[in-house]
Amino acid sequence: MAAESGKNWVLTVTAQTPTNIAVIKYWGKRDEDLILPINDSISVTLDPDHLCTTTSVAVSPAFIHDRMWLNGKEVSLSGGRYQNCLRELRSRASDVEDEQKGIKITKKDWEKMHVHIVSYNNFPTAAGLASSAAGLACLVFSLAKLMNVRDDHSRLSAIARQGSGSACRSLYGGFVKWIMGKEENGSDSIAVQLADEKHWDDLVIIIAVVSSRQKETSSTSGMKDTVETSMLIEHRAKEVVPKRIIQMEEAIKNRDFPAFARLTCADTICVLLIDLIKIKAFTFQDNQLRRKMESFQGTPQVAYTFDAGPNAVLISHNRKAAALLLQRLLFYFPPNPDADLNSYVIGDKTILKDAG
Numbered sequence: 375m376a377a378e379s380g381k382n383w384v385l386t387v388t389a390q391t392p393t394n395i396a397v398i399k400y401w402g403k404r405d406e407d408l409i410l411p412i413n414d415s416i417s418v419t420l421d422p423d424h425l426c427t428t429t430s431v432a433v434s435p436a437f438i439h440d441r442m443w444l445n446g447k448e449v450s451l452s453g454g455r456y457q458n459c460l461r462e463l464r465s466r467a468s469d470v471e472d473e474q475k476g477i478k479i480t481k482k483d484w485e486k487m488h489v490h491i492v493s494y495n496n497f498p499t500a501a502g503l504a505s506s507a508a509g510l511a512c513l514v515f516s517l518a519k520l521m522n523v524r525d526d527h528s529r530l531s532a533i534a535r536q537g538s539g540s541a542c543r544s545l546y547g548g549f550v551k552w553i554m555g556k557e558e559n560g561s562d563s564i565a566v567q568l569a570d571e572k573h574w575d576d577l578v579i580i581i582a583v584v585s586s587r588q589k590e591t592s593s594t595s596g597m598k599d600t601v602e603t604s605m606l607i608e609h610r611a612k613e614v615v616p617k618r619i620i621q622m623e624e625a626i627k628n629r630d631f632p633a634f635a636r637l638t639c640a641d642t643i644c645v646l647l648i649d650l651i652k653i654k655a656f657t658f659q660d661n662q663l664r665r666k667m668e669s670f671q672g673t674p675q676v677a678y679t680f681d682a683g684p685n686a687v688l689i690s691h692n693r694k695a696a697a698l699l700l701q702r703l704l705f706y707f708p709p710n711p712d713a714d715l716n717s718y719v720i721g722d723k724t725i726l727k728d729a730g
C-alpha cells in the first residue's frame with residue numbers, strides 16, 4: 375500500500391484534449407464491446423481554444439469509489455466503456471513516487487486505489503460536435519499520466535477507442551487515420567498520425583452551432599440502427615470508403631483542396647443518406663447557396679461536414695476564403711437563437727498539437 379496511507383494526501387494530474395472532426399467517417403461497428411469499426415476513418419484535430427475537454431484526475435487513500443463529474447454534475451462510471459478503460463489503464467499502471475510529498479504508489483496498489491475524475495467540455499456535450507472524442511481521449515490521457523502508464527500514443531489510442539471510437543483519433547494533432555484493424559481482440563485497431571499540425575495550416579474551420587441541445591439519438595445507437603437496418607452500409611464500408619481513404623490520404627499529402635473538399639462533402643452526404651438519424655434541416659445545405667460557396671474563383675473553397683448532429687462544420691481553404699465565407703454566413707444566416715442558429719465558432723489555428 376502507499377507508504378503514506380495514513381495521510382490524507384491527494385495526487386492530481388490535469389490534461390486538455392481537443393476534439394476531432396471526421397472527414398471520412400466512422401459509422402458502424404463490427405464489435406460493440408471492443409468498439410471495432412467496419413471501416414477506416416480520417417479526421418482533422420481541432421483548435422482546443424474553442425473545442426476541447428479539460429480533465430483533472432486525482433488519487434487518494436481517502437477515496438472509497440471511482441467517481442466522475444462531467445460539466446459540474448456527477449455521472450455514473452458504471453457503464454462498460456468507462457470500466458473497460460479503467461481496467462486497461464490499471465493493468466498497465468507503474469510505480470508512482472512523489473518524494474517531496476512522501477508518496478509511493480506501487481503497481482499493485484493501483485488495483486485497489488480509487489480515482490476521482492472531474493471533466494469539463496468548453497463546447498456543447500452530446501450535440502454532434504464529438505464531445506465523446508475529446509472527453510474519452512482526455513480521460514485516458516490524464517489517467518495514463520496519473521498512473522504512470524508507459525505505453526505510447528498508439529497503445530493509448532486503442533484504450534481510448536474502447537471509451538468511444540472517435541476518441542482514438544483525438545490523441546494526435548493534425549490529420550489522423552483510425553485503422554480499422556483485422557485482429558479479433560482489437561490490438562491493431564489504432565490511430566496513426568498522417569500529417570502533423572504544421573502541415574496545411576492555412577485551412578480554417580468554421581463551426582455553425584445550430585443547436586447546443588443534446589441530440590435525440592446518440593452516435594452509438596444511430597450507427598447501431600444503421601448497421602442493423604441499412605442495406606447500403608456494407609457497400610459503403612467495403613467498396614466506397616476504402617477508395618475514399620486512399621484518395622483522401624493523397625489529397626492531404628498534396629494539400630489538394632478541391633479533392634479534399636469533394637471527398638469530405640461526398641462522405642458526409644453518404645452517411646446522411648444511409649443514416650436513420652433525423653438531422654435537423656440546416657439551410658446551409660440549400661443548393662443555391664452551396665453552389666455560390668463552391669464557385670468562388672472557379673474551384674471549391676469550402677468543404678462541409680456534419681458529425682451526426684445538426685451543427686455544420688465548414689472547412690475553408692485559407693484565411694481569405696474564410697473571411698468571405700463568414701461575411702456571407704453572417705449576411706444570409708445571422709446568429710439568431712429564435713431561429714435556432716446560436717453562434718459561429720472559428721478555429722483560428724485550426725489544427726493542433728498532440729494531446730498533452
Ligand code: ADP
Nearest residue numbers: 427493499500501502503504505506509592593
Ligand atoms: P458527441 O456527438 O458529442 O460525441 P456522443 O453521443 O457520441 O455525442 O457522446 C456523448 C457522450 O460522451 C456523453 O453523454 C458522455 O457520456 C460522453 N462524454 C462527453 N464528454 C465527456 C467528457 N468530457 N468526459 C467523459 N465522458 C464524456
Ligand code: DP6
Nearest residue numbers: 396399400538539540593594681682
Ligand atoms: C459521425 O465515436 O461518438 O462522429 O464509438 O459509439 O462512442 P461511439 O461513437 P462515436 O461516433 C462518431 C461518429 C461520427 C463520425 C466520426 O467521428 O468518425
Ligand code: CO
Nearest residue numbers: 504506507593
Ligand atoms: Co461521439
